[in-house]
Every structure is written in C-alpha cells, then in structure tokens.
Amino acid sequence: MKRLWALFLMFCSISLMAQTDRGTITGTVRDQSGRVIAGANLVIRSLSTGLEYRTVTDGAGVYVVTSLVTGIYQVTVQSEGFVRQQFNDVNLDVGQTRTLDAKLTVAGGVTQVEVQPDSGLSKSSGEIGGVVNYTQAADLPINGRSFTGLLDLIPGAMDSGTGQMQDIRFGGLSDEDNTWHLDGIDNSGINNPFVDVNMRLEVSTEAIAEVRANAVAYSADQGGSPGGQIEEVSKTGRDKFTGSAWEFIRNSVFDASPWDAAGQLPGLHYNDFGGNLGGPISKKRKIFFFVNYEGSRESINQILTGIIPTIAFRNQVAALPLPSAQLSPLTQIINSFPVPTPQNSSPIDPISDQWFGSGPQLTAENSGLARVDWKINDKMSVFARFNDDAYTESRPDHINPLTGFHNESQPSAVIDVQNTFTPTILNDFRYGFNRTVSLEGQSTQLPYLVSISPFTQLDTSSGTTRNDNSYSFIDNATFLHGKHTIKAGVSFIAMQENKASPNSPDWELTFNNTTDFLNNYIDQVYFRGSNPLTGARMKWTFGYALDEFKVSPTLTMNVGLRYEYFGQDHEVLGRGISVDPLHCPNVVCPKSVPWYYPDLLDLSPRVSAAWAPAYLHGKTVIRAGYGLYYGDGQFGSLGDPIGNISTDYNLYNQHFPILENATAGTNTSPTGADIHRKDTGAHEWTLSVQQQVAPRTTFQLAYFGTAVEHVFNDTVTNPYNPATGLPAYPAYDIGFEYKEFTNHASTNAFQTSLQRDFSTGLQLSINYEWSHSINNGGIGGGESDTPENPNCMTCERASSDQDMRHYFTASTVWQVPVGRGRALLNNASRPVDEILGGWQLSAIGYVRSGLPLNVTLNRSNTDLPNQINQNERPNLIPGVPLYPAHKTTNLWLNPAAFAYPFSCPSDGSACVVPPGVSPWGNLGRNAVRAPGVWQIDPSLQKHFKVGERATLMFRAEAFNALNVAQYGQPNTNWAPPDPGVSDNPNSYGLISNSYNTNPTGTGTPRELQFGLKVEF
Template identity: 70%
Template sequence: MKKLLLFLLLASLPVMAQTDRGTLTGTITDPSGRRIAGAELAITSFRTGLETFVSTNKSGVYSAPSLETGTYQVSIEAQGFTTLRFNNVALDVGQIRTLDARLSVAGGVTEINVQPDSGLSRSSGEIGGVVHGQQATDLPINGRSFTGLISLIPGAIDSGTGQMQDVRFAGLSDEDNVWHLDGVDNSGINNSFVDVNMRLLVSTEAIAEFRANSVAYSADQGGAPGGQIEVSSKTGGDKFTGAAWEFIRNSIFDASPWDSAGQLPALKYNDFGANLGGPILKKKLFFFVNYEGLRQDINQVLSGFVPSTSFRAEVAADQPILAPLIDAFPLGQVPYSAEVTRWFGSGPQVTQENSGLARADWHINDKMSAFARFNTDAFTQSKPDHINPLTGFHNESEPSAVIGLQNTFSPTFLNDFRYGFNRTVSLEGQTTPLPFLLSISPFVTLDTSSGTTRNDNTFSFIDDATFQHGRHTIKAGITFLAMQENKASPNSPDWELTYNSTQDFLNNAIDSDYYRGANPLTGARMKETYLYVLDQFKASQTLNMNVGLRYEYFGQDHEVQGRGVSVDPLHCPDVICPKSVPWYYPNLLDFSPRISVAWAPEALHGKTAIRAGFGIYYGNGQFGSLGDPIGNISTDYTLYNVSYPVYPDSGVGQSSNSPTGADIHRKDTASNEWTLSIQQQVARQTIFQAAYFGTAVEHVFNDTAINGVNPVTGLLPYPGFAPGFEYKEFTNHASTNAFQASLQRNFSTGLLLSLNYEFSHSINNGGIGGGESDTPQNINCLRCERASSDQDMRHYFTASSVWQLPIGRGHAFLGGVSRFTNTFIGGWQLSTILSARSGLPLNVTVNRDTSDLPDQLNQNQRPDRVPGVPLYPRHKTTDLWLNPAAFALPQTGTWGNLGRNAVRAPGVWQIDPSLSKHFPLADQIGLTFRAEAFNVFNGAQYGQPNTNWAPGADNPNGYGLISSSYNTSPTGTGTPRELQFGLKLEF
C-alpha cells in the first residue's frame, strides 16, 4: 500500500524532459534589472526550421526543456521593449544552458551573434562531459567505435581495448554503468555492457553527440551507481545531406608486434558505409538513415608455454595414458626450462559486422511532436582460442527501437513519453582438441568446447515532463523496465581438469575435476521501477540549486516456469532453500537523496563556477548473476584428488553438489558520492576545471567460497556438498578518492581541445561492484584482502584535438590565394588522440595442494613475502618484470602473508594522429582524404606479466615473464603501429 501511495504521489506530478536532449532557460529583465513577465520567446532550430514557443512567468523566468541538440536562433519580444534576437545558440545533449537577456525600451530589432557556449556549468555539480558528433567522426579511433571516445570525458577511465566492458567510472565496476540510446536502454542486458567487441553498435556517423556523467549526477539519472552514458542519434533537417565512406587497413603498412618473433600478422580491414538525411515534408517530417559495415581478417599472433620434448617423452614413458593430453599441445620453438618450451604461432580471426539505423521525426503541430528510431548490429566472428588453431565462434545481433511522443500542454507544462525495446541474440562456442578444459601449471590452458545460447530482451516505458513555477523548475518521472533473459548456459557440458604442477601431472593426480552439465533454455524475468522528483531552483541570478529524491525498486528475479534451485546455507537450514523461498528478497527502501549547487559570482564576471554535490546511488549488480539458481538445475559437481581418466557419469548422481549459492537477504549496492569543483573560463570558449570527488560504497558484491573443512574436526560443515562451492554476497566495501583536472576548448575557433588528467586511488576488499570480485584466499578474513582495487589506475591522462589548419582562402595564412591554388593548400585538418595510463595492480598467486591449507579451500593462494627483497628486479625486462626471489612457500597449515595486488603491470601510452584534406568538388559537395596512424611511434605496449609464482631457483612457472602485448586485437589502444586510410564523400 505504501508503494502504491508513493507511486500515485509522484505520478500526479508533472514529469521531466529526457536527459538525451537539452534545456534552455534564463531570466528576462528590463534596463533597471526588474523581471519581465509575459515576454514571448521563439526558439528556431537552424537544422529543421522548427519553432518552439515559450514565455516568461511572473518571476521573469522561462524554460524550454526537451529541445533536440543543435544550434538555435532565439527571438525575445515583450510589449514596449526592443525585440532581441540571439543567433547561433548551441545546445548540447543533457545540457541546461542559461541564456539571460536584458531588453531595451525602444523599437526595432537588436541582433546578437552569440558566441558558442564556453561550457561553463552553472546548473549542477556533476563530473562529466559531452563528446560532439564532429569529434566522433573526425578523431582517429582504432576500430571506429564511439566507446573509444568515452575516455575523453572527465571522470571516465578506459583500459583501452575498445570494448564497452573496459569503461569505468569512479572506481566502480563495468557492470555499474547505464547505456542509453535516445533515452532508452541500450545495454547488453545480461551484462551492462555488450560482452563482445561490437564496434558498430551505434555508428559514429549516426551519433549527433553523447554525454557521460561520471559522479554526483542529479536524480533524473540512475538504475546503477556508475557512469550514465546518453547517446543521441542524428536527425534529418530541412535540407538533404549525406555521406559515403570507406576506411582501409592492411598489414603491409603496419609494424610487427614486439612479441611476434618477427612475424607480421596478415590483416585485411575494410570499414565502409553511407548515410542520408533530409525532409519528407518541409518543417514537418524528417528522416535519417545510416549503414556501416566492417570486414576484418587477421592472422592473429598466438604464444604460450607448452610441454618440452623431454617432458613429453617422460610422460609417454611414465604415464602413457596421459600421452593424448600432452599431445594436444603444439610443439614449441624456444626452450625455456627442462619441462617448458615457448610456442609462437598464429591463427585466423575473421570478423564481419553490419550496422544500420533509421530515424523519423514528425512535427505534428506546435504542441506535439513524435519520433521513431530503429537500429541493429549483426556481428559474426571466428577466432583461435589461446594456442588452439581450431576456431571458436560468436554470432550476435543487437536490435533496438524507440518511439517517443512529446506534448506541450501549456507554456509551463511539457510531457515526454517513450517506449523502447532492446534485444540481444547470441550464440557462442568453440571446437577444441579435448572434450574438457585442461589446465596444467605452468602450461597454457586448453579451453573447453562449452558455449552459450542467449535471447534476451528489455522493454522500457518512460514518462518524463517539466513544470515551471516561479524560479522553480519542478521535474519528476517514472521508468518501468521489464527484463527477460532466455538462455542455455552452458549449452554443452562444461568440464574442467586442473593439475597444479607438472609433478602432479606425472603422478596423474588431478587436483580438481569440475563438471557442469548442459542447461535447457530457461527464462529469467525481472521488472524494475524508478521514480524521482527534482527541483532545479534559481536561488538568484548567480546561484542555482539542484535538489532531488529518487526511489528505485529493482524487483525480484525469477524463472518464468518456476525452475531454479536457490542455495543459501547461511539462511536455509537444509542448504537448498524450499521452493516457497524466493531467489532473494527485494530491497524496498532504496531512496536516493541528491543535492548540488552551482555558483557563478558576479564579481568574477560570470567566468567562474564553483560547484559541489552529494548523492546516494543504488545498483543491484549484474542481471545475469542474479539468476544463478537457474544454473543449479544442471548436474554440477567437483571432485578432488582423482586420476585420469574420469567420466562425468561415474557414480555421480544428478543432484547438484557443487552449486552456486547466494545470500537471499542480499543488499543493493549503495554508493555515497560527493564532489567539489571549480570551473574557470581561461580563454575564448576554453574552460579549465579542477575537481575532487570521492566515493564510499557499501554492500559491494563479493564472490567467495564456502564449505571449508573445519580444522578442529576435519569435517565439512555441509556434508554432501563439495568443499569450496561458490557463494555470492554483498558485504564488501570500496572507496575512491580522486583529483581530476581538465581543459576543454570549443571547436568554433577552428581548434578543439580536450585534456583530462586524473590521479586517483581505489581501495576495496576484493569486490569492485556489479559482478566483479576476487575470491579471497581466506574466506574468514576479508579484511586481509583490503588493498588497491584491481582497477586502481593511479594516473590517467588523455588528450585530443581537432585543428583546422588556418591556411588558404579565408584564413590567416595565404588567405588571398586563387581558388585553384586553394584546392591544394586549403582544407587541411590535423586531429590527434594521446593517452597514457598507469599499470593496473596484479595479484601474485601460488599453486598449493588443498591438504596444505587449514580449510582446504584452494582459492587465489598467495606466497609469503621475503623481508628486505624488492618486488621488482633492478632492471625490468619482458623476460623478468617481477622478482621471483621476493617470495617463499608458506608453511603447511598457514596462509601466505603477502598482501593482495602487491605488484603492478607496465603502463601504456601512445599517440594517434590523423591528417585529412578536404577537396571541394561542387557547391556543397566535397571529398575528404584521411590518413591515420595508431601508436605512431610504435612504442612497445607490454601486457601483464605472469604472476603465478612457484618455488625453485630456475623459476619453473616463468613468474614475471611478459609473453604477450597489451592488446592482441587489431583495434583499440596498445597495438603496434598501424596505418589507416579513408575517403569520404559528403554533400
């Protein structure tokens, strides 16, 4: 009943404009500074010619919410005053732009050419920013994915391989981000991100612009505590415009990876497409369509540790039954130790991707408008797995659609309704030489053939609007999100054999034999509801406050046919919970207060903004992880200390004795966030920002093990269940403190600049958030895991620029040359992205026998630290980046005393320039040639060193060896030098 009353209360309020659009607001005064009521404003879009009419209220304040991004002319009329007309008023996605005016007592019309907005934020206190469409199309992005540009936004951190799952905000998980396209869900559904490298999910050529808010955003955004990424698609205008392009790459232009033993992986890469937009009915109905395709074929470099010839012979002599297993590894080329050889090879990786988007915008009348957008991305890829030349495959498609209807009921009340649909269709698996995963330390792992079938959907119903009263803009809204996960995971048996050492293998002593049978196609369902109310209050001409309250109900995950086995030994007496017990109990009190202030003192001439904010932000983690009871319906067990061969059906019943457990009284993650920032206009359209932000996150996800042996009795607490079965809780704590500095310059001057530096420290007990967590080595000592986060990227710097070289007609240099000469010397543009980031923390582990541990739970065990011995050698090389002499094997019956994440990987840096030349072919028709270089200086970008330590003077596991590049994909950052060429025809 309380929930219903709350819903009715908020639903009775007018609701807010969408965050993928912009708002224009301000105060109209007379020459003496008195506010003018009833002033009429006509806001005209340069792109479409459409007009929006608003008027000032009794306080002289006007607000025009939910405007499409773009450039406008604003005309202001009031009886007895001069008409004032502002030209070139730019509005960004999610921006609340203040445009004040003082009218003169006279006749006629006064025109003001407004300089582009410098970007000074005077309405709220969040840390975030906007990437414009020109940046998306003109900057050199290796892979042409818009996610490669998110690192240009203050507060964002991108580890650089070009996928959505590499993007993080404020020390939180990649599962804690919200991805929207045109205001509705555009996530991977099972995961927040799309869990494959789909680069054209939204073509950069179809993006008008996008905003990412990192920390302390207002109550109209939420659903997760991390970043809020709002992408706005392009719309058609009152003139026909279009483009066609192709970008090509070939390995003959590229440098060899440093780890490829001189091999140059053969690569053929083509990215091509076209778009077209324009009017169907002038000033009434507009369209925009886009297509982009990608074809990539690379002979991928592979490497790893494999058995030496002598070790193969020893296995054949002592354990002939194991010979087929050891023969599944290829023969190596470079000796490393008596038992280990390094292998180098390659395998074909073939990728095809086809992306399309269509959008129509209909101006029904002056009070009503509508739009519809559909897009899809179809992705297919086959590739080698580790050192297996036989291919894995992944086929995925991501269709998405939205319909929106906007009504202006009165000059002070606007309503915006949207319905959205998002879908993921995925099939993945691989062909492998063995029917099981085989892990023999220190050799490379041979993967399993298991895969996943998935057909997931979300349905979004969103209603938002705005009501203006005096100096208050009251906003509120409701979002209803229905989620469906239809999957078979695994769709074939997942079988894994693990040997902790070569000696265990020679003894045919399998340390663990894990088996999970195939699952049927199941259907998880969950419904989420979000409500908010927000007041954007103009306390004065220089002080704005943003006060809001958000309520989030994340619902209960369940299976549509009632299938699923819920396991919680801490709260269910028989370990297996009765059917009457839900998978978990929902949290009903997720209220999120949020407040921010922005002050632009008159004494500083409106060129300085001091901002601060605080808020609480909730999230329920990864959707797929909430449905673990579905995984428990299949045969699932772990055997210890057995010998090969073992068979999945050898005496093991169909009951699940190695299930995945979860706390049925789980708490939703709660992130407390605060920020203080100062923005200063330092030059024309140039803003410098210095900011501090902090987070304290409670109820963070942690993935641990349970059912360890009692050291006193030698018995398992839960007989009949495997030792160390997985158990998921939300009991961790995480925090981040960061200093952020940025410099942003608008492109209107012909030079766009974006520089961002962040110094931060993220600390946790192993849980980052969402579905990310390290399993502790001692489940009874979570405080022993407190250390720098896995994603603690201490220093992070990005810079980008787009510079129209001031040469040729109309420019400072050689401005008087002929049109013919200008064809060659004019129209040049230089664009660059520079990135540099610290290495991430790494956890040093050691393989131990289960019987050596007090609880016999062998999870992420660490060695002892040798006092006085440095963690790194004096001269770090790729053969020895870490010092193996720094550790010792713990005594039997003890855990290692080395802290978690004690060492770090190498840092990564590179510069990516692009040079383009525009050739005018006819009136408003031109051809642009573009040459791009990724990692132009070909700096070697090292991957992570091997952190699995083993005792022995000869370093038997190759601890500290870096055997691969930072990025083994041909796209993203951290590749060797690569060149790309493109042609683009525009009209």
C-alpha cells in the same frame, strides 16, 4: 479537463529515465536596472531544421524551453518597449541545461546580437561528466571506429582495457555499474550492462549526434545503477538533404609487427564502409528522416603466444610406466599443445618453451539505423528510431589455432511522443525495446579444459545460447513555476534472460605443477552439465522528482529524490534451486522462499548547487553535489539458482580415469547466494570550479569521492572440519561458491580538464585524473576477487583491481586556417586552394598507469586446514624488492621476493598450525602492477571541393604512431624455486603477450589507416 486527464494518464505510465538525451535553454530576462521583465517573448530556432520553439517569461522573468534536440540554435528575446536581443550560434549539448540571461535596453536602438555569450559553463548541477560531439566522433582517429573509444575524452571516465564497452569505468566502480542508453532507452547487453563481444558498430559514429557521460553525483532524473550514465543520441534529418559515403581500409603491409611476434607480421585486411542520408520528408509538415549503414570486414592471421611443453617433457610423459587407461589421457593432453620447433619457440627451461604461432580470425559486422522526426504542431512532436548490429566472429584461442565462434545481434527501437500542454507543463512518453541474440562456442581438441602450471591453459568446447530482451516504458513531466523547474518521472523496465549456459557439458581439470601431471595426480576436477533453455524474469520500477531552483540570479540549487525498486529475479516456469546455507536450514531453500528478498526502501536523495558569482562576471562557476546511488549488480548473476539445475560437482586428488568417480545427476558444488542480500549503495560527492579562460574555452578543477557499501563479494563456504574429517555441510563439496553483498569500496580523485568547442575551427579536450580506489575484493556489479581466506576479509583490503592511479587523455581537431573560407589565403586562386586549403589535423593521446595484479601460487587443498584453496598468495620475504633491478619482458617481477607458506602434512596426519604462523600467505592482495600504456594517434585529412555542394575528403591515420611497445600482463602465478630445474620454474614475471592482441582499440603496434569520404 481532457488535457489534464491525458496528462495524468501519461504521467502514470510506468517507465525508466528522464530526458537525458535532450537539452534545456533557460534564463532570466531583465532590464538595464536589473528588474525582471515578465511576458517577454522568446523564439528559439534550430539552425539545422528551421523549427521554432516559442515561450514567454513568467512573473519572475524566467523562461525555460526543455526537451530540445541537441544542436545549434538562435535565441531571440523581445519585449514591448525594449530593443530585441539575439543570441547566435548557441550550442546545446545533450543533457545540458544552457543558461542564457538577457538584459534588454529601452527602445530606440538596433537589435543587439551576441555570439556565444559564454563557454557553456554548467550552472545548474554539480555532476562530473562531459560531452563528445559529432565533430569529435566523425573526425578523431578512433581505431575501430567505435563510439566507446570516445568516452576516454570525458572527465571522470577511465578505459581500463582496449576500448570495449566492458573496459569503461567511472568513479572507481565496476563496468557492471554503468547504464547505457540510446535516445533515452536501454542500450545494454542485458545480461551484462556491456555487450558480450567487441561490437564496434552497435551505433555508428557517423550516426551519433552526441554522446554524454556523467561519472558521479548526477541528479535524480538519472539512475538504475551507481556508475556512469552514458547517453548516446542519434542524428536527425535536417531541412536540406545531406549525405555521405565512405570507406576506410587497412592492410598489414603498412603496419608494424607486434613486439611479441618474433618478427612475424600478422596478415591483415580491414575494410570499413557505409553511408548516411538525411533530409526532409515534408518541409511543410515538418517531417525529417535520417538513415545510416556501416559495415566492416576484418581478416587477420592472429599472432598466438604461450608456454608449451618441451620435446623432452613430451618424451617423459610418453615413457611413464602407467596403465594405458591412465597414460592415454595424459598423452592426449600433451599432444594437444603445439609442437615446439627452433623456428617457433624459445626454450625457457627443460620443461617449458615460449611458443609463437598464428591462427585465422575473421570478423564481419553490419550496422544500420533509421530515424524519423515529426513536429506535428507547436504542442506535439514524435520521433521513432530503429537500429540493429549483426556481428559474427571466428577466432583462435590462446595457443589453439582451431577456431571458436561468436554470433551476436543487438536490435533496438524507440518511439517517443512529446506534448506541450501549456507553456509551463510538458510531458514526454517513450516506449523502447532492446534485444541481444547470441550464440557462442568453440571447436577444441579436448572435451575438457586443462590447466597445468606453468603451461598455457587449454580451453573447453563449452558455449552459450542467449536470447535476452528488455522492454522500457518511460514517462517524464516538466512543470515550470516561477524560479522552479520541477521534473518528475516514473519508469518501468521488464527484463528477460532466455539462455542455455553452458549449452554443452563443461569439464575443468587442474594440475598444480608438472610433477603432479607426471604422477597423474589431478588436484581438482570440476564438472558442470549442460543447462536447458531457461527464462529469468525481472521488473524494475523507478520514480523521481527534482526541483531545479534559481535561488538567485547567480545561484541554482538542484534538489531531488529518487526511488528505485529492482524487483525479484525468478524463472518463468518456476525452475531454479536457491542455495543459502546461512539462512536455509537444509542448505537448499524451500520452493516457497524467493531467490532473494528485494530491498523496498532504496530512496536516493540528491542535492547540488552551482554558484556563478556576479563579481566574476559569470565566467566562474563553483559547484558541489552529493547523492546516494543504488544498483542491484549484474542481472545474469542474480539468476544463479537457474545454474543450480544442472549437475555440478568438484573432485579432489583424482587420477585418470575420473568418470568412474562422477556421481551423475547430482549437484554437490552449487552456487549459493545470500537471500537477504542488500542492493549496492554508493555515496558520491563532488566539489569543482569551472572557469572560462578564453572564448569558448573552459577549465575545470574538481575533486570527487565515493564510498560504496553492500558491494558484491564472491567468496566460498563449506570448509573442512579437522575434528570430524568432514566439511561443514557433508552432502556438498568443500569450498563451493557463495555470493554476498557485504564488501566496501572507496575512491578519491582529483580531476582537471580543459575543453574548447569547435565553433572557431579548433577543438580541444584535455583531461587528467589522479585517483586511488581501495576495496577488499569487491569492485561492484558482478566483479569480485575470491578471498584467500574467507574468514579474513580485512586481509583482502588493498588497491582495487581497477586502480589506475594516473590517467591522461588529450584530443584535438584543428582546421588549418589556410584557404578559401578561412583566415589565411581566403581569396586564394583555385589551384592554390586545392594545394594549401582544406587541411585538417586531428590527434588523440593517452597515458595510463598499469593496473594492480595479484600474485598467487598453486597449492593442494590439503595444504590448508580448511581445505579451501582459492587465490592463495605466498609469503613476502622482508627486504627483498618485488621488482628486479632491471625490468624486462622476460622478468618483469622478482621471483626471489617470496617464500612458500606453512602447509599441513601431506601424509594425512593432523594439521597443527604453530602459534604465530599462518597457513595463508602474508603478501597483500594486488601487490604488484602491470606495465602502463601510452600512445599517440594522429590524423591528417584534406577536403576537396567537388561541384557546388559535394566535398571529397581524404584521410590518413596512424594508431600508436611512435610504435611504442605495448606490453601485456606478466605471469603472476609464483612457484618456489627448484634448483634442479630452474630458479623460476613457472616463468613468474614473464610477459608473453601484447597488451592488445586485436587489430583495433588501444594498445596495438603502429597501424596505418586510409579513408575516402564523399559529403554533400
């Protein structure tokens, strides 16, 4: 009774996700005639720790051992009157349910030994996803040694950028829709699911046992967002002491110059160093430890490029016949741009130069992790883990060689208690803590941001202070009953966002063109005052139940239901101004009205089936699945009422000085949001076939689709009314921001993959995906394009911003089979083995389509009847191609393809739009595409034996070995031709930057890296 009461208390503990960081081994034991064997004894032994897990088959001949740490196991099956059967080298991946069916022969023979009876086909569910193991994490050439660079290798994943957390997407959804876990506990950036900066060592690749990511149609034990579910698992200690120490170095002497650097070679010094140590604290008490440290130091003279004013234009500004109060700010702005010289610029026209320069960028990162595992007895085990990553960066900004800074740290901890109450009842309870501490700011010459088309934008000195926390309480239970494996769990996460954003006043000035600048005509002035340190609070509560049911020996059903309550965001001291002009009569909602009303009925059914036909000998699995998946978007975006505390306003058609027009202490440009918003709901479905094509090698052909409703859309409201000469809400600025969840998005994809594990010295991972994602501006999470015309959302329907049509990745790790312990020259002499033995080749290759781009133009708000000027597009000239006949970096897009739309009279007279004419451009959203990206990253390493236990490894890596020029995005801001100046006055279609301006990640010029590593 006491045990049942303890189970009830632990099961009622409030918490988050299932044991997705563990694995399960299950199967059915039969005799040769096919009859099930009840009471058969199984021993599952970990080859790394020696720990054993025992169970017996039930009346249906079924056994299940769950919550196993990822690794390699030996499984022994024995029953009285039968010969013992043994499975060796059973590889169990994170989150995997491994099916091992045994067929025992009658007594009289010797032990049957089977090695890897299948390739690990997924026979329990229908999700699209995969695993990256430690061999890949440790040996593949990842530029920057970040674990996020490994996610490219998982079916269903896409890297839409340079390999940072915010670049990883699944199923056509937003980067805000991913769930990140480390050892089953929240490992997100809290404000956003991803961390704010390129923290590459948040978890060292040397401390990762495996990474699993499920893209779509996963079971009910996962959720909290409709996107990818990423589970990182930290390494554990073994029954023997093992360790390593390493250093990887890079220097610009070995690198190629970026194509846009005008022959300059950015000076680089990069060091990555660290060590691991693990082993038993007490073999008798079965206590093991593992510790890791990794640090990096990076110093680069960053290449800077941009569009700047010519000397002639500077002189033209200096000669303006304006009063000093107006001329002085204009000359201050122009003087903030770098001065063009023949050595660092390339003239485009009489107004603008393409400028080349450099500025120092310094990065330091220190990451550490410690973990202890203790198997107290056969019924209870505990583990605890703590890690932290401290990151500091100072950097230039666009064409500003002065530095900005970003300091961030991300500590995380978990304690897990696992109890096996009976062979059929298991419980797992976890408590976790995650924290993000961030301080960001810049040192700039101007106190405001300035945008003058076609010049590169000058940034502001505004920054952010942030101290965010999440506390997770998680409880999951597993019940075994015959052919049913029933899992149930409840979860509770307390989210805290403590921030001051911005922590200093934020001014933004927009000049539509250089003519307006010369006339001191500012199209738009935006001001946002600094915010005090505020505290947003929200609590998530989840629950689920699922049944993994073996309908027959060849058919498994996974049926589940998940409930998700995302709670209500609020400020801890009651601060915040909620704005909703559509549902609150006075625009500002009363204090009695919450920031929004939460959804109470987010019920998510999930069902999948996996069928391995007997006549195909268990080497083929046909899988299908469907599920409904909910998410509440970006946590930070839900707290917009906090941002409304500060002074916010827009001014239009202004001249310097502008301060005299400001109204201090008011907020006439608030951020509004629908208080009756709905949580995003994604319907996801899959159909796939997995085939064992060779030992330990699996081929998959899959289709998946998604249909997402209540997608976030960021629009504007408060249009100008020509009849009254006032906006709809006269006390507020025209076109202030309004957030809704009314968009729709869909994705259809075909995916193929070939996977081979490393057990025989050759690992392969090859993935190709063709997909098409469509939406009307909203991707999901907190990502959305502001519509050109808020009253025509159907006009925005087009390919998603992240519609990467073709996506291919391939990787391999190959131990060259030559030398001692390998197939060839196994008995070679020591000198021969030192020369020819111990070599390993590794490589990664990428091929990606270019992303869609939206063509825009600069207009005055008075050009439009409603005076809402957001993401305006030009008219498309019929028959004129969008691209030039020969695309170059100077002209990737064709400026002759467009015309200026109808505009209202500039003299202030009534705006009468002729019948059949639209003041909004008819060019569709995302009509053009950026260049694609492809590269090959090989690695060669050699192992040298040092003594009896130690090995020295030397590695040489080349990133973008073929030095393929990786182009950034072209300028997509179009302006009508001015024959007196240029036929392309704002450099439309010009590519001025490389794809990746950092020295790590994908899309860099060729870079070489060398490393030494000692292992024992």
